[in-house]
Amino acid sequence: MGARxxxxxxxxxxxxxxxxxxxxxxxxxxMTANAGERREVIxxxxxxxxxxxxxxxxxxxxxxMMSANWISSMLIARFGAxxxxxxxxxTKFIKPIYVDEGITPRGRVVAADAEPGGSVRYVLExxxxxxxxxxxxxxxFAVTVGG
Amino acid sequence: MLDGYISDLEPGDVLRTIEYExxxxxxxxxAHGVEDATEFFHSDQTALGGQARTPTAAHxxxxxxxxxxxxxxxxxxxxxxADWRIHYEFEVENLSPAFxxxxxxxxxxxxxxxxxxxxxxxxxxxxxxxxxxRPVSILRDRTLLRYEPETEGSDG
Amino acid sequence: MLGKTIADLEPGDVFVPLRYELTxxxxxxxAHGVEETAECYxxxxxxxxxxxxxxxxxxxxxLRLLxxxxxxxxxxxxxxxEAARIHYEYAAVHHSPAFxxxxxxxxxxxxxxxxxxxxxxxxxxxxVETASGRLVTTYEDVTLLDYARVQEVSA
Amino acid sequence: xxxxxxxxxxxxxxxxxxxxTLSLQRLTxxxxxxxxxxxxxxxxxxxxxxxxxxxxxxxxxxxxIADGMHSTNWISALLWDLFGIHxxxxxxxxTKFIKPVWVPTAxxxxxxVTAVEDAGPGRTTYVLDxxxxxxxxxxxxxxxxxxxxxxxxxxxxRARGLEG
Numbered sequence: 001m002g003a004r005x006x007x008x009x010x011x012x013x014x015x016x017x018x019x020x021x022x023x024x025x026x027x028x029x030x031m032t033a034n035a036g037e038r039r040e041v042i043x044x045x046x047x048x049x050x051x052x053x054x055x056x057x058x059x060x061x062x063x064x065m066m067s068a069n070w071i072s073s074m075l076i077a078r079f080g081a082x083x084x085x086x087x088x089x090x091t092k093f094i095k096p097i098y099v100d101e102g103i104t105p106r107g108r109v110v111a112a113d114a115e116p117g118g119s120v121r122y123v124l125e126x127x128x129x130x131x132x133x134x135x136x137x138x139x140x141f142a143v144t145v146g147g
Numbered sequence: 148m149l150d151g152y153i154s155d156l157e158p159g160d161v162l163r164t165i166e167y168e169x170x171x172x173x174x175x176x177x178a179h180g181v182e183d184a185t186e187f188f189h190s191d192q193t194a195l196g197g198q199a200r201t202p203t204a205a206h207x208x209x210x211x212x213x214x215x216x217x218x219x220x221x222x223x224x225x226x227x228x229a230d231w232r233i234h235y236e237f238e239v240e241n242l243s244p245a246f247x248x249x250x251x252x253x254x255x256x257x258x259x260x261x262x263x264x265x266x267x268x269x270x271x272x273x274x275x276x277x278x279x280x281r282p283v284s285i286l287r288d289r290t291l292l293r294y295e296p297e298t299e300g301s302d303g
Numbered sequence: 304m305l306g307k308t309i310a311d312l313e314p315g316d317v318f319v320p321l322r323y324e325l326t327x328x329x330x331x332x333x334a335h336g337v338e339e340t341a342e343c344y345x346x347x348x349x350x351x352x353x354x355x356x357x358x359x360x361x362x363x364x365x366l367r368l369l370x371x372x373x374x375x376x377x378x379x380x381x382x383x384x385e386a387a388r389i390h391y392e393y394a395a396v397h398h399s400p401a402f403x404x405x406x407x408x409x410x411x412x413x414x415x416x417x418x419x420x421x422x423x424x425x426x427x428x429x430x431v432e433t434a435s436g437r438l439v440t441t442y443e444d445v446t447l448l449d450y451a452r453v454q455e456v457s458a
Numbered sequence: 459x460x461x462x463x464x465x466x467x468x469x470x471x472x473x474x475x476x477x478x479t480l481s482l483q484r485l486t487x488x489x490x491x492x493x494x495x496x497x498x499x500x501x502x503x504x505x506x507x508x509x510x511x512x513x514x515x516x517x518x519x520x521x522x523i524a525d526g527m528h529s530t531n532w533i534s535a536l537l538w539d540l541f542g543i544h545x546x547x548x549x550x551x552x553t554k555f556i557k558p559v560w561v562p563t564a565x566x567x568x569x570x571v572t573a574v575e576d577a578g579p580g581r582t583t584y585v586l587d588x589x590x591x592x593x594x595x596x597x598x599x600x601x602x603x604x605x606x607x608x609x610x611x612x613x614x615x616r617a618r619g620l621e622g
Contacts, residue, residue, distance in 0.1 A: 336490055
């Protein structure tokens with residue numbers, strides 16, 4: 001919060017394994033938020049290999065919004081209320097994340113422009129990568145801080 | 148076309164507007180589901196002055212609008228289409244925090260339906276505000292209607 | 304006395320020991336329940352290369368012992384006694400981590416039962432080892448047997 | 459395997475975790491976590507003094523009271539943040555639930571180093587008072603902890619990994 005960054009600065013969040021348990025928690029949290037009452041995730045491409053294979057996937061994959069949220073949590077830790085109030089995040093799920101793969105959210109500041117009133121407009125390239133550094137989710141984040 | 152499947156939607160379709168109250172359960176269960184323990188999402192005793200939803204929770208607004216607009220595919224009710232939809236792109240612009248206890252109104256429309264490398268995508272836009280008129284978020288979303296390409300050898 | 308409620312336990316009672324295999328689910332669901340952020344409780348991606356349980360999960364071993372030894376108050380199964388028990392003291396000494404896949408052996412006994420300022424307390428001693436004999440945690444616990452009576456006295 | 463941090467603290471140093479509110483929602487998560495861990499299968503939360511305001515009142519309580527283990531777990535998480543794997547290998551933690559935590563209450567876990575002891579070659583034992591407090595600074599849970607930081611932690615961890 002109140003963070004100051006320069007172009008080229010890099011940030012990252014904790015590496016997490018996309019375990020079946022986490023996929024279940026995300027699915028259940030999402031369905032609960034949708035329904036407004038406690039729900040459990042149902043059998044789908046995220047929770048069941050056979051179901052995923054029936055849809056042409058090699059195996060069950062993590063929901064794209066899991067990596068989007070891990071990127072978002074990394075940004076919340078840096079930009080806090082400014083992000084919640086006026087941040088913009090775009091994520092593209094360019095490669096699937098399979099169960100138990102390790103994923104690390106990362107970001108790099110590509111613009112830091114001073115604006116009238118003392119605020120700074122930051123733009124970051126953001127992504128979630130596997131242990132080999134291959135990007136699975138890519139995107140962009142923009143936020144105005146201060147002022 | 149409304150009242151069918153998500154795959155029946157067409158460019159220009161205006162989706163049904165929905166309203167709902169943001170509750171502690173909705174906000175905190177979503178954050179807990181992705182292990183985000185940031186206090187903003189779990190209590191009102193924060194610098195924000197209220198318990199806010201995660202900036203990603205606009206994704207829930209999309210689901211709620213589709214539930215009312217694509218009545219043959221009410222996924223919250225567990226009624227899925229034969230083809231599982233694949234989320235391809237998420238883009239949210241936050242205009243103000245949405246707090247527990249506020250009533251939200253979500254409007255949605257279909258910006259485009261197109262085919263790329265044998266795969267059909269829907270491009271949506273959802274605009275969320277409080278019912279007293281404060282803009283909260285704009286969500287743009289691209290969803291792949293079916294993982295398997297419709298034509299052979301085009302799965303790039 | 305074993306086989307009845309927790310309030311019937313007496314100093315000197317030795318619990319029937321129990322064994323179970325520690326699973327990935329048990330560690331992860333407990334850690335998630337208290338919003339732990341340490342990755343070692345969720346996956347094997349940590350310096351040990353093995354997923355392990357949060358050290359505080361020794362308290363779950365106490366619950367498991369009570370479930371197996373107090374037939375009239377099986378709280379995990381949803382049974383309630385006439386009074387809700389209130390946890391008063393937790394004291395754990397960790398000798399080594401417990402890893403997923405290990406068989407856990409839990410033994411325990413009641414060390415004391417006493418009244419202090421009109422409140423009834425029960426004191427436990429619990430020992431957790433792996434089936435191969437590695438000591439994991441030794442634990443002491445004090446639980447208040449009933450709160451309602453106390454409230455009247457102290458009001 | 460190398461590079462596990464060797465933390466160092468001085469006597470008198472005060473350390474704190476984030477302020478978090480113990481909410482009813484969090485109590486249900488703890489209930490589900492505890493029961494899932496105890497049974498090995500997913501479990502819904504239980505209806506008890508920690509989750510049901512009416513039942514808590516029947517038991518003579520003014521409202522829902524947090525499970526003491528919730529406070530213990532958050533203090534334990536602070537010890538993890540301060541000592542990492544050293545805490546898992548050698549830590550001790552004692553907590554006493556001296557005042558009830560009514561729901562919701564904002565809690566901050568804190569620790570102060572009360573002694574630093576030489577525990578042999580390459581080993582240092584830190585003794586701490588630990589507690590959590592409400593926004594007025596009233597301590598609700600108090601206790602103490604000891605953690606021995608061992609400079610040979612890399613070898614200890616490697617040996618544990620090989621045991622499996």
